[in-house]
Amino acid sequence: MSLLVPIVVALALGFTVVAGGCPGAHRNMTIEAACREACGAAPAPAPAPARAMYQLCIDSLRDDDGSVDDKTGEYAYRAAWRALWAYLDTMGRAWHFLRNAELAAGEEKAAYAFCVGGRYQDAEAAMDKVQSRLPEHCGPDTGGEYKRALRDVAACRDRVAKLPSSPLLAMVEADYNRTILAYLLGKLIGVN
Ligand SMILES: *[C@@H]1O[C@H](CO)[C@@H](O)[C@H](O)[C@H]1NC(C)=O
Numbered sequence: 001m002s003l004l005v006p007i008v009v010a011l012a013l014g015f016t017v018v019a020g021g022c023p024g025a026h027r028n029m030t031i032e033a034a035c036r037e038a039c040g041a042a043p044a045p046a047p048a049p050a051r052a053m054y055q056l057c058i059d060s061l062r063d064d065d066g067s068v069d070d071k072t073g074e075y076a077y078r079a080a081w082r083a084l085w086a087y088l089d090t091m092g093r094a095w096h097f098l099r100n101a102e103l104a105a106g107e108e109k110a111a112y113a114f115c116v117g118g119r120y121q122d123a124e125a126a127m128d129k130v131q132s133r134l135p136e137h138c139g140p141d142t143g144g145e146y147k148r149a150l151r152d153v154a155a156c157r158d159r160v161a162k163l164p165s166s167p168l169l170a171m172v173e174a175d176y177n178r179t180i181l182a183y184l185l186g187k188l189i190g191v192n
């Protein structure tokens with residue numbers, strides 16, 4: 001974990017989410033029900049990809065303290081935070097590789113610079129907008145920010161995937177999944 005993680009956690013804990021009012025929003029679901037609905041799958045007989053997403057969802061929301069009124073809004077908010085925190089962690093790792101000449105060669109450096117110098121910053125800005133709007137604002141502008149974050153993380157992933165091998169690829173793929181999960185939970189509270 002990077003040094004940024006405790007900072008982000010501290011920020012997240014200092015914030016209380018108020019009940020949202022999005023049309024068509026699911027409210028007050030249990031974590032299991034929200035994850036099943038968002039991921040379109042029950043855990044057991046579901047195909048492997050849906051099961052993986054369901055498990056990521058459960059793991060991401062597990063530490064919910066159950067104290068808020070609009071639980072589903074809290075899940076969406078929390079998933080956006082988890083995505084942001086994962087982006088920061090990945091950026092920290094990429095900067096580490098960039099700063100240490102012996103860790104990354106030319107092509108690898110160019111790919112990491114492409115990610116942290118642009119696409120990840122854009123993804124972070126987009127997800128930051130999402131979490132600042134949730135759970136009250138679920139209009140198409142919020143949906144657009146989720147899509148921007150997805151597009152930017154995917155651009156980084158596709159670039160890193162072209163390298164012969166990269167220790168960053170698994171992190172970027174996981175970030176992509178976290179971004180999808182955040183969007184799916186956003187849809188649950190009415191984002192489209
Ligand atoms: C991302 O999610 C897919 C399923 O949606 C899963 O198959 C894959 O293993 C996940 N990748 C990571 C790195 O978590």
Ligand SMILES: *[C@@H]1O[C@H](CO)[C@@H](O)[C@H](O)[C@H]1NC(C)=O
Binds near residue numbers: 019027069
């Ligand atoms: C959610 O459930 C709690 C108790 O289970 C209840 O007090 C609260 O009013 C509910 N909130 C909504 C928005 O339905």
